[in-house]
Amino acid sequence: MITVVYFAWLRERIGAGREQIETQAETVAQLVAELSAIDPYHAAAFADLRSVRVAVDQVLTDFDAPLAAAKEVAFFPPMTGG
């Protein structure tokens, strides 16, 4: 079981900020493929991965990253702080 969190327009598009997912995915990319298959809202959120960033256990990483023992995966748009 992994916690998946969403921010900004990904959260709005999916309609939830957090969900628990039962998954055997070994990488972020595999998790994205599983999430995209949940419903059209998830599919829309992940339609263009060029505008999606990912953090595994609160550390920025990329879609090839392994999920071994990860507790929380976050998806969000490119950051606009400052």
Added chain:
Amino acid sequence: MISVQSAPFDLGDIANRFAAAQSGAGALVTFSGVVRGDAGLIGLEIEHYPAMTLPAIEDMVGAARARFGLLDAWVIHRYGRLAVGEVIMMVAASAPHRKDAFAGAEFLMDYLKSRAPLWKKEHRTDGTAWVDAKDSDEESLCRWD
């Protein structure tokens, strides 16, 4: 000091407290970002990733201190709703000499813009829209590689 907060803060008060907390510094640089009064803009709504924001900023401050020999660096960043004219965030950096204090503050600003998990949504008279990241911000970051 690093703070991620919804409450407003007093720029002058923080600058004075930062100055008072230093010893051995010859240069103090402060920068603050303000909600710009673009036509039709009512204000911003800033969302963040609470579990990640503070550790991400701590890493940036550590990197800035190591790279520029900063004696100290403070970051305050607000989230929630901010009206036009309100202060969004500030960075303060101290160093023995001004060049490093300026560079350290600029480095922190570039990283806060593009690597801290914060997102701005514009509230406009004609609706709302998430602010897109700018290519120029990413390019600013690249110059520190």
